[in-house]
Amino acid sequence: LVTVVVLVAGVAAAITGFALTKRAVDDQNAALLREDGLQAASVIESLVADIGGTVNTVSALAAVNAPKGVIGPNTDAEIAKLATGFSVALVKPAPGGYRVAYAKGPDFVVGQSVTAPVLQAVASSGPTMSGTRVFSVGGHPALALVEGPATSGLGAVVVQFPLDPYATVKTLASGPFSNLVGAVYAETGQHPSQVVFATTYRVPVTGTTVTEPISVQGVHWSMVVRARPGVTLTGSFASAWPYFVLILVLLVTALMVITTEVLARRHRFAARQVASRTAELEASLGELRAAQEALVRSERLSAVGEMASVVGHELRNPLTAVTNSHFLLRQSLGDPAPDPVEKHLAMAERETAKAATLAEDLTAFVRPRSPVFEPVRLDEVVHEVLEATPPPSGVDVSVDTQSDVIEADRVQITEVLVNLVTNAYQAMPEGGSVTVAARATNGSASLVVADSGPGVAPDAAARLFEPFFTTKANGTGLGLAIVRRLVESHGGDVSLDNGDPGGARFTVRVPVSQGSRP
Amino acid sequence: MTGETPRADAVLVVDDDDDIRTSVAEILRGQGYAVSEAENGERALDLVQHRRFAAVVLDLRMPRCDGVAVLDALDAPPPVVVMSSHRLARADAVRLQGKIAWYLEKPFPPRRLIDAVAGSVKAAGGES
Numbered sequence: 024l025v026t027v028v029v030l031v032a033g034v035a036a037a038i039t040g041f042a043l044t045k046r047a048v049d050d051q052n053a054a055l056l057r058e059d060g061l062q063a064a065s066v067i068e069s070l071v072a073d074i075g076g077t078v079n080t081v082s083a084l085a086a087v088n089a090p091k092g093v094i095g096p097n098t099d100a101e102i103a104k105l106a107t108g109f110s111v112a113l114v115k116p117a118p119g120g121y122r123v124a125y126a127k128g129p130d131f132v133v134g135q136s137v138t139a140p141v142l143q144a145v146a147s148s149g150p151t152m153s154g155t156r157v158f159s160v161g162g163h164p165a166l167a168l169v170e171g172p173a174t175s176g177l178g179a180v181v182v183q184f185p186l187d188p189y190a191t192v193k194t195l196a197s198g199p200f201s202n203l204v205g206a207v208y209a210e211t212g213q214h215p216s217q218v219v220f221a222t223t224y225r226v227p228v229t230g231t232t233v234t235e236p237i238s239v240q241g242v243h244w245s246m247v248v249r250a251r252p253g254v255t256l257t258g259s260f261a262s263a264w265p266y267f268v269l270i271l272v273l274l275v276t277a278l279m280v281i282t283t284e285v286l287a288r289r290h291r292f293a294a295r296q297v298a299s300r301t302a303e304l305e306a307s308l309g310e311l312r313a314a315q316e317a318l319v320r321s322e323r324l325s326a327v328g329e330m331a332s333v334v335g336h337e338l339r340n341p342l343t344a345v346t347n348s349h350f351l352l353r354q355s356l357g358d359p360a361p362d363p364v365e366k367h368l369a370m371a372e373r374e375t376a377k378a379a380t381l382a383e384d385l386t387a388f389v390r391p392r393s394p395v396f397e398p399v400r401l402d403e404v405v406h407e408v409l410e411a412t413p414p415p416s417g418v419d420v421s422v423d424t425q426s427d428v429i430e431a432d433r434v435q436i437t438e439v440l441v442n443l444v445t446n447a448y449q450a451m452p453e454g455g456s457v458t459v460a461a462r463a464t465n466g467s468a469s470l471v472v473a474d475s476g477p478g479v480a481p482d483a484a485a486r487l488f489e490p491f492f493t494t495k496a497n498g499t500g501l502g503l504a505i506v507r508r509l510v511e512s513h514g515g516d517v518s519l520d521n522g523d524p525g526g527a528r529f530t531v532r533v534p535v536s537q538g539s540r541p
Numbered sequence: 542m543t544g545e546t547p548r549a550d551a552v553l554v555v556d557d558d559d560d561i562r563t564s565v566a567e568i569l570r571g572q573g574y575a576v577s578e579a580e581n582g583e584r585a586l587d588l589v590q591h592r593r594f595a596a597v598v599l600d601l602r603m604p605r606c607d608g609v610a611v612l613d614a615l616d617a618p619p620p621v622v623v624m625s626s627h628r629l630a631r632a633d634a635v636r637l638q639g640k641i642a643w644y645l646e647k648p649f650p651p652r653r654l655i656d657a658v659a660g661s662v663k664a665a666g667g668e669s
Contacts, residue, residue, distance in 0.1 A: 340561060342647070
């Protein structure tokens, strides 16, 4: 974004700089053009004035010699100063117009009437020189200068000469005004027919032009000039300035854009690096935390296990003595013992049995045994388990097994199923149904125990296989931990999901063959 | 004591825990056995070498000369019912396999003890 802003600002600055410089140079050009135009106009005026001088002289001589009826030799000499092709006439009023009273040169014949447009110039002539518009003589342009007035009795002097307006196009290509091209018109407009002379074939002159009046006595012409195409009056260096400014600012802009972009990219790269390093750091921090938690958990488990082992063993001796005492009591008092002794004795025996189970669980959890694998028929194991742990009243058991044979530790797989089935019974104190399914497919055996009890709450489900975690009032929290340990020692896993429509469903998966264990 | 016919109902109970030893002895006496008691392995060895027993009920963990040592010391012991709160180490189990008739893990229902002793005595060809 910054790069784009810099780019836009730079280009805008370049264009503005170019425009401002261009305008200054253009202004300078226009000023120079005006100046050069003025100078050119004054030069042309002096040239015309020279001609005017001759016309005045001729006119004056004519006036002096008029009484003699001739213009005289002096006049001829004066006329001879004029360029070849010039014709001079003394014109006097005559009935119905003006007649040539004296003529010198090819264009006039004494006694002839003057025709338009010289006629208008003669008729309106005054004591100062005036000029005609450009007119055609035998298909060639010509111009006449007149000084009068014709009615003064002396008559009017007419100097007529042919024009070659474009003769100077090439000759003026070098010289004082070679930077200019333009045209002088015998009027204030720019009609091509009125070109007196021009330094270009392209008339009317267009573009950036300057128009200057050329006024000599009563002659009112105009000059239109412009700079010669390809030439700048301020010089090539000055005219190059706007482009120089444009390129310079564009270059600076490009440099700034590149610098900005490089910095931006570096910044982005650094930001990405930081982000990726941060992510790595966070990941390893997470791993570290997880590892630490695992370590703490395993150390806690190990400490708890050690304690459990000691407690389990230490409980066994007193429990043995208590059990023996109950037996001896019963022998002494009879079986059943007389009330209320029987009630208390039975309770003592029940509770001792529970304590004995706890001691066994503790020992079994702490003292895992490596499985001894042998072929085991799934349906046989299931039936053995259900025989050993018959369902309490109110609980229906349905079995879905096949005679598939897997490689397993019979005792341990039995213990797994006993634990799961016992759990299922205990989950339904009000009765319900239990489904036990076992089958082997595609190298994997699944043992499923599902009950119709309340199921397991999600937060409890997450911890259900942890040792000493229990949702039961009298549970040791070791049953499912033992299940998981035994299943894992078979290279399998155990999972829990809430069944359909409800209840808990435990699924044990173990490899059919231990040789196929990964 | 060689040549003396072993009394079918002579049983030795070995355990360092007084309560267990005396209660086991009493249970067995209730079954008609003549029960002797030993509170450690040394005493048990002494008794076994001087008298013939139809069966020995032997605890494994005892201070001074434990059950394993007793079994190791006897070449041809009478039938032995081991009762223990600890499982035998695998190596011990393999070595002593032929010398142990029954193995009872504490705590056990007294009925199983009675069955085990009776079974051992019978298997050993005792009269009872």
